[in-house]
Amino acid sequence: MRSRMIAIAVGFLCAAWQPQVIPITGCICIALLTLVYAFYGRSSYKPFFICCCAAFLYASCWGHWQLSHKLPDQLLRSDWVVSGKLVGLPNVEEGVIRFNLDVKSMELLRLSASSQISIQKANAITDTDLNVRLLKLAWYKPTKDLIPGQYIKLIVRLKPPHSLVNPSGFDYERWLLTHKIDATGYVREFLGSEDYMDQGVTSLRYAINKLIESRYEEPSDRALVQALVTGYKDNLSQDDWEKLRESGTVHLAVISGLHIGFIALVGWWLGRILSAFTPRLYYLPYLLSVVLAGLYMQIAGGEVPTQRAFIMVLVFTLSGLLKWYIDIWQRWWLALVCVLIFSPLAVLEMGFWLSFSAVALLIWFGQQPVRWYSIIKIQFLLLIGMLPFYLYFFSGVSLIAPLVNIIAIPLLSFLIVIIAVNLVFSGFSIPLLSQCESALVDLFWTLVDMSANQAWAYLVIDYPSLEAIVFAAIGVIILIMPSGLVPKYLALFCFLPLVSHEPFIDYAVDKKAVDDKNFSAIVFDIGQGLSVLIEVGEYRVLYDTGASYPSGLSAFERAALPYFKQKKIKQLDYMILSHNDNDHVGGFAKIKQWVDIKTIFSSFHPTNQKIKTCQEGVRWKINGVDFEFLAGSKGRNDNDRSCVLLISNGDCSLLLPGDISKAVESKMVLKHKRLKIDQPLTWLVASHHGSRTSSSDTFLTVILPKHVIFSAGYGNAFNHPHPEVVRRAKSYAAHTYTTAIDGAVLLKSEAGQACSTTTMRKDEKRFWR
Numbered sequence: 001m002r003s004r005m006i007a008i009a010v011g012f013l014c015a016a017w018q019p020q021v022i023p024i025t026g027c028i029c030i031a032l033l034t035l036v037y038a039f040y041g042r043s044s045y046k047p048f049f050i051c052c053c054a055a056f057l058y059a060s061c062w063g064h065w066q067l068s069h070k071l072p073d074q075l076l077r078s079d080w081v082v083s084g085k086l087v088g089l090p091n092v093e094e095g096v097i098r099f100n101l102d103v104k105s106m107e108l109l110r111l112s113a114s115s116q117i118s119i120q121k122a123n124a125i126t127d128t129d130l131n132v133r134l135l136k137l138a139w140y141k142p143t144k145d146l147i148p149g150q151y152i153k154l155i156v157r158l159k160p161p162h163s164l165v166n167p168s169g170f171d172y173e174r175w176l177l178t179h180k181i182d183a184t185g186y187v188r189e190f191l192g193s194e195d196y197m198d199q200g201v202t203s204l205r206y207a208i209n210k211l212i213e214s215r216y217e218e219p220s221d222r223a224l225v226q227a228l229v230t231g232y233k234d235n236l237s238q239d240d241w242e243k244l245r246e247s248g249t250v251h252l253a254v255i256s257g258l259h260i261g262f263i264a265l266v267g268w269w270l271g272r273i274l275s276a277f278t279p280r281l282y283y284l285p286y287l288l289s290v291v292l293a294g295l296y297m298q299i300a301g302g303e304v305p306t307q308r309a310f311i312m313v314l315v316f317t318l319s320g321l322l323k324w325y326i327d328i329w330q331r332w333w334l335a336l337v338c339v340l341i342f343s344p345l346a347v348l349e350m351g352f353w354l355s356f357s358a359v360a361l362l363i364w365f366g367q368q369p370v371r372w373y374s375i376i377k378i379q380f381l382l383l384i385g386m387l388p389f390y391l392y393f394f395s396g397v398s399l400i401a402p403l404v405n406i407i408a409i410p411l412l413s414f415l416i417v418i419i420a421v422n423l424v425f426s427g428f429s430i431p432l433l434s435q436c437e438s439a440l441v442d443l444f445w446t447l448v449d450m451s452a453n454q455a456w457a458y459l460v461i462d463y464p465s466l467e468a469i470v471f472a473a474i475g476v477i478i479l480i481m482p483s484g485l486v487p488k489y490l491a492l493f494c495f496l497p498l499v500s501h502e503p504f505i506d507y508a509v510d511k512k513a514v515d516d517k518n519f520s521a522i523v524f525d526i527g528q529g530l531s532v533l534i535e536v537g538e539y540r541v542l543y544d545t546g547a548s549y550p551s552g553l554s555a556f557e558r559a560a561l562p563y564f565k566q567k568k569i570k571q572l573d574y575m576i577l578s579h580n581d582n583d584h585v586g587g588f589a590k591i592k593q594w595v596d597i598k599t600i601f602s603s604f605h606p607t608n609q610k611i612k613t614c615q616e617g618v619r620w621k622i623n624g625v626d627f628e629f630l631a632g633s634k635g636r637n638d639n640d641r642s643c644v645l646l647i648s649n650g651d652c653s654l655l656l657p658g659d660i661s662k663a664v665e666s667k668m669v670l671k672h673k674r675l676k677i678d679q680p681l682t683w684l685v686a687s688h689h690g691s692r693t694s695s696s697d698t699f700l701t702v703i704l705p706k707h708v709i710f711s712a713g714y715g716n717a718f719n720h721p722h723p724e725v726v727r728r729a730k731s732y733a734a735h736t737y738t739t740a741i742d743g744a745v746l747l748k749s750e751a752g753q754a755c756s757t758t759t760m761r762k763d764e765k766r767f768w769r
């Protein structure tokens with residue numbers, strides 16, 4: 001049985017990694033061949049193969065079903081009259097409300113004049129052809145409050161689910177698919193709401209949240225209680241998250257298997273007490289365990305992690321109630337398979353691996369002899385056992401976590417019970433345990449603060465290599481194995497790659513000058529903006545940063561920072577700020593928080609002595625690669641004053657013109673004979689994201705680019721890149737790429753070899769994008 005469940009897990013994993021979901025006809029063929037093999041095949045591996053194929057087919061059909069609900073691409077930036085029910089708790093920020101809408105009806109209103117869609121194709125789609133289930137919407141400058149369970153009618157502008165695709169970046173598009181969100185967009189007009197309210201669990205969550213808000217003045221206290229009770233985490237500040245991470249208590253503030261398991265345990269013991277008076281109700285512990293865990297899951301929002309935890313509780317509980325004579329490891333595998341059946345893409349989620357690994361370690365340690373110090377021992381063993389996962393997902397580990405959790409876990413468990421009792425009595429306006437609850441919340445934050453403030457609390461190992469993590473995993477296995485099988489001291493040698501990995505590059509030391517003339521560049525998929533990283537060996541040059549957002553975040557953090565962390569980039573040799581537009585330099589303040597910058601060039605801030613002015617003729621050379629400003633700091637407006645940077649090694653060349661207009665392009669053509677190079681330009685990042693005001697025929701005729709890259713946001717309101725500019729570039733036999741469609745564009749130049757161009761969406765193709 002265990003081997004079959006392993007085969008099922010393998011089948012789900014193979015299906016999740018499909019670059020394109022296998023067609024229905026292919027599924028039918030595989031199913032028929034599997035049936036033939038099941039009846040006529042003769043092999044000891046037949047059960048494994050059949051289970052693997054069955055899981056693969058199920059996951060593929062699930063993928064087809066999910067994709068069939070997505071808003072079609074030809075309806076990008078289309079306007080709709082939508083009515084539906086507000087589900088989940090809205091996220092209220094300053095000037096914007098973000099919420100999910102369960103669609104009841106949709107009517108195509110009109111098509112935006114700036115839309116890039118095909119009018120003919122869009123008009124061919126009727127409303128009945130759509131099967132959109134859930135919308136993720138933003139309402140900017142809202143005129144009224146939204147209440148969960150409320151039925152509302154809106155005019156919205158929608159686009160299909162889409163995400164930025166960059167090296168080491170978060171796959172938001174997969175997250176949307178997993179959460180059954182079929183389109184995203186924003187509210188253009190609020191048309192009204194119905195008097196009828198769906199008084200379901202969501203309304204109860206909303207009422208509980210409002211009750212908690214009225215009882216707590218301290219934001220951190222309020223945010224913690226809301227996170228523990230309703231799973232609403234948006235009120236936890238960045239500082240709160242940092243403290244929780246460093247103290248190793250993030251898993252306590254986010255409803256997970258620990259919380260669901262604790263509530264199930266409370267239900268179990270409550271059922272045991274009640275069944276003692278009525279022996280016939282032997283099933284009462286199982287029933288109350290499942291009911292209370294399920295109720296808590298619903299109040300917590302029924303998110304995927306809580307659903308996963310509830311399924312695990314359900315499987316372990318039912319196996320006891322139905323007297324399935326299977327050992328605890330088979331129950332663990334059965335729970336894993338049930339989770340994958342419910343959510344096939346969970347196999348790619350970090351939470352899936354963390355939760356099932358933690359439970360597996362608890363099962364392993366629970367089978368060993370119990371001593372009075374076992375609770376303390378288990379915390380340290382969990383730290384050791386989970387170390388490879390912490391290093392792989394977080395590149396660090398909280399060393400103080402075992403000590404903190406020994407106190408924090410019972411504290412939070414008791415707090416949850418107190419909160420539950422207090423909420424019941426609060427409904428009758430009886431503040432029975434309010435002071436006790438407040439004291440426990442304050443005690444928890446005090447414990448977190450004291451722990452996070454310790455200098456040794458959190459150990460950062462900056463993105464260790466996969467090989468180092470594998471060796472560390474072998475060392476962990478040696479340590480947790482029973483004594484006598486393998487000498488424990490061998491684990492020491494397995495951890496050596498972690499402590500001997502390559503440190504951050506020390507830019508204070510002169511770098512080795514190798515005249516190899518190789519350089520590479522990444523045009524990040526950064527939305528409506530621009531950011532390009534050029535790497536020459538160990539030298540890094542960043543051209544622009546992308547935009548900043550009103551929320552305080554930036555495009556750089558979403559798109560480029562994961563790559564910087566993964567490559568251990570802590571310092572830039574050169575930072576070029578092309579011109580003073582938010583979509584190009586808005587993320588500069590955030591970059592300075594993460595990396596040190598040796599030299600900054602800019603077309604603005606000329607009075608700052610630390611920032612040099614980019615001017616025509618400024619040149620430098622790195623390892624045989626030439627960098628030269630062809631224009632900059634002169635022009636009628638910010639766009640025309642953009643720093644224009646040319647990078648070349650004699651074989652390949654890259655031109656970054658910022659947002660210059662046709663007028664500046666013409667001046668460059670007349671003034672710079674250097675543009676009339678012996679061979680065509682290899683790569684051009686089109687000026688102004690492909691606007692009609694740039695990339696003129698005069699300019700393209702001179703530089704003759706082989707590849708033209710448009711850095712533009714998906715479904716942007718400016719219609720970038722303009723179709724006329726794209727046609728113009730193609731008329732010069734140039735290959736065109738758009739970051740919104742192709743993801744990050746990777747450029748690589750090796751002296752004497754071909755200049756290669758690849759895209760992230762092609763290199764890492766997945767069936768959901």
